[in-house]
Amino acid sequence: MIQPGFMDAANEHNDHQLLAGLEKNVGRLVEQLSECRKENELLKSEVLSLQNILRSFKLPGTEGPEPKVSGTSGEGFSYADKLQIKQKLVMILQKIERELRGEKAGF
Template sequence: MPEREGENTAAPLSQLEAKIRALMSRLQESRRENEILKSELASLENILRTYKLPGGSGISPDEEKGSLSDPVPYAEKQQMKQKLLLLLQKIEMELRNNQTV
């Protein structure tokens, strides 16, 4: 009778161990993917920080407003920058939501 109990518990234990191994490999793959996504996000943030819109050569907003030859007004440039920041924030939130799952 004790042999039978050992057989009954061996099969579920081996299944449990196999599932744990599969989960561990998925976790490692998710961590690798997370690192890649973090790197891409950091790259996008750096691009955004260094991104210069047309006419944005370090001129103050007051000087830019007075420039008639500037094709993109200062207000539009600010809107574009804000939209890019919002997009990056959404990407970062999405990554964080996927990380907790």
């Protein structure tokens, strides 16, 4: 026959192990959350920097004389290509910003 005190001691030991495991997992989660927050701040900073660059970006022909439209003759991108690239970059940055805001709302 099992002694009544023996079962209580075994349960108490299991409870302590379970609690210690939970505390360890919570500690790891807090560390991960801190790292994610740091990374999130870094990404926000990079997005802001890219947005500022795009805002200050002047396409050829937007100031002064009419834009010179060049073909693909080795002169680089045409005015239309540059405009399309800028529009795509703006759309990408807006999408990133929406995703960052969505993740922030999730916390």
